[in-house]
């Protein structure tokens with residue numbers, strides 16, 4: 001029996017049945033469809049929960065409420081050295097272009113410098129995790145959650161600035177949030193910002209706009225580890241923009257950030273272990 005004639009027979013049977021039988025068959029059909037639907041749904045849910053290797057899909061965040069009232073996981077033995085992890089956060093992405101000039105988008109500069117930075121750090125043996133490695137949109141909280149969940153050592157967010165009303169304004173600045181509960185006695189956002197800013201200015205020769213306290217930026221306020229946003233240069237300034245378009249300049253920026261990370265890790269007492277990776281003891 002081919003499929004068509006089977007359904008035609010089924011339809012005939014259905015049409016010739018009594019109204020009660022028809023109602024019964026109809027109800028059973030609905031019940032079966034619902035059961036199959038629930039089955040597929042729960043299978044999809046468990047599949048999603050399994051895909052934890054994509055760090056950002058896993059949403060068991062411990063960052064809601066901000067830097068102020070974060071509970072530290074109690075099962076971490078602080079006296080034992082833990083692996084150093086640097087989270088690199090290329091600002092914006094996907095439909096969020098960031099600042100732009102024509103088709104020159106901040107999101108692309110940020111990603112390029114970030115990938116270069118990560119490569120340099122990995123060459124040195126530092127474990128790097130990116131909040132994004134491609135041109136995708138990632139909200140701010142998942143970026144924070146990722147870093148906090150990994151118990152990352154440092155959080156480096158890479159951005160480029162813009163002042164559309166004043167194209168003369170240019171230069172480099174590093175943003176930080178005043179720490180409330182510093183995780184490390186030897187390093188906090190402000191100290192890290194100072195190191196990052198110094199390295200960037202000496203490597204890039206851009207105008208030094210200094211370090212700037214920004215208490216209300218989510219990725220700085222909600223991350224529990226020392227965190228900064230490096231604003232490399234101004235897209236809105238023609239001279240800065242020309243620099244940002246230059247691959248060698250972006251490589252220099254990445255190198256400066258890598259140097260800053262290594263200086264900060266050194267100040268925090270991180271050490272290279274026998275496997276060539278870095279470990280640190282939380283205090």
Ligand SMILES: [Zn+2]
Pocket residue numbers: 091092098099106159160161
């Ligand atoms: Zn930005």
